[in-house]
Amino acid sequence: MTDAHGLDPxxxxxxxxxxxxxxxxxxxxxxxxxxxxxxxxxxxxxLALMPELVQSARANREFLGRAVRHLAGDAGIRQFLDIGxxxxxxxxxxxxxxxxAPDSRIVYVDNDPMVLVHARALLNSTPEGATDYVDADIxxxxxxxxxxxxxxxxxxxxxxxxxxxxxxxxxxxxxTRIVRDLVAAVxxxxxxxxxxxxxxxxxxxxEQSMKQWNESxxxxxxxxxxxxxxxxxxxxxxxxxxxxxxxxxxxxxARPGITDKVSEFAxxxxxx
Numbered sequence: 656m657t658d659a660h661g662l663d664p665x666x667x668x669x670x671x672x673x674x675x676x677x678x679x680x681x682x683x684x685x686x687x688x689x690x691x692x693x694x695x696x697x698x699x700x701x702l703a704l705m706p707e708l709v710q711s712a713r714a715n716r717e718f719l720g721r722a723v724r725h726l727a728g729d730a731g732i733r734q735f736l737d738i739g740x741x742x743x744x745x746x747x748x749x750x751x752x753x754x755x756a757p758d759s760r761i762v763y764v765d766n767d768p769m770v771l772v773h774a775r776a777l778l779n780s781t782p783e784g785a786t787d788y789v790d791a792d793i794x795x796x797x798x799x800x801x802x803x804x805x806x807x808x809x810x811x812x813x814x815x816x817x818x819x820x821x822x823x824x825x826x827x828x829x830x831t832r833i834v835r836d837l838v839a840a841v842x843x844x845x846x847x848x849x850x851x852x853x854x855x856x857x858x859x860x861x862e863q864s865m866k867q868w869n870e871s872x873x874x875x876x877x878x879x880x881x882x883x884x885x886x887x888x889x890x891x892x893x894x895x896x897x898x899x900x901x902x903x904x905x906x907x908x909a910r911p912g913i914t915d916k917v918s919e920f921a922x923x924x925x926x927x
Contacts, residue, residue: 714901714913715850718921719818720746721905722848725923726814727755732846734813736803736837738764738793739820742773748816749777749786758783762803766792793820794829796836812844819919821887822852825877834887843926847891850901850921852878857918884920891924898922 726732733756737748740763752759763777763786774788787806791799800809807813815837824830838847854861861878869875885898896903900916904923 710913710915711852711901711917711919714917715819715919715921716744716746717910717912718850718901718904719748719816719848720751720910721907722921722923723748723751723814723816724755724907725905726846726848727752727759730846730925732812732814733759734807734811735759735761735816736764736799736807736813736841737761737816737818738799738837739817739823740765740770740777740788741819742767742770747777749780749784753781753784756784757781760785760806762787762789762806764789764791764793764799764803766790793817793824793833796833796840800837800840809840810842812846813841814846814848815841816848818848818850818921819852821849822876822878823874825875827883831887838891838926841926845926847888847924847926848921849884849887849923850919851884852876853880853884853918853920854878855881855918855920856900856916861918878918881920884922888922888924891926894923894925 723735726735732752735748735752740748748763749759749761752761758781761780761784763774765771765788771788771790777788778786780786785806787803789799789802791802793799803809817834817837821830821834824833834847834849838845852861852865865876865878881898885893888898896905898920899922901919901921902913902915902917904921906912906914
């Protein structure tokens, strides 16, 4: 017996549906149905302060698609470690990667019970490739890396995907440690793909909406500057055009999308 979200009673009981959750809020912004009243209320409040939030969500998703298509295509990457997966929507990492290279292998990582329930949608791999799901917090890098080795070959290049997740590690030293641990574990020729909210676009609205979010009891979030985000790529070869607003990272004329600047910066770096 499940509810309207496909959750069994035990899983539903483990969720705090009275407090907004980022994965469910993002799902709402992208037009999904896997969200609750608290998520919709938080989203509407944020949208009142920052109407471009829907554009940010879409631009971030479009960036994921362009980055993965480049990596699976021109860069020849066949392995992806997507941490902070969020709820499944259109054009998930494995769908994009395997659409270019059917033998791509993808490991998703998240610690949200709703994502775990919907992991079956993320595990629908091509016969040539593979997908897997790891239930873990981004802070537990040893566990993530240990479990990912069941599916990924760490002797071959891997793309580490950190889209909209490092902003939930508000301590700068810890955030730096996490990224460095992950990058250190993969070989030369691997990539780091990151997106992160910033106050350098629509700063006042971002600050106010984050203040409201952090006071709601939800998992704390932070914004970082372009320079602070670029620092996560220290030691890597940052691909052109560098750290830019999501919508400006290698726009694809064949897939026109969001063109306005959004309050989410993104970048892709290669490990020498």
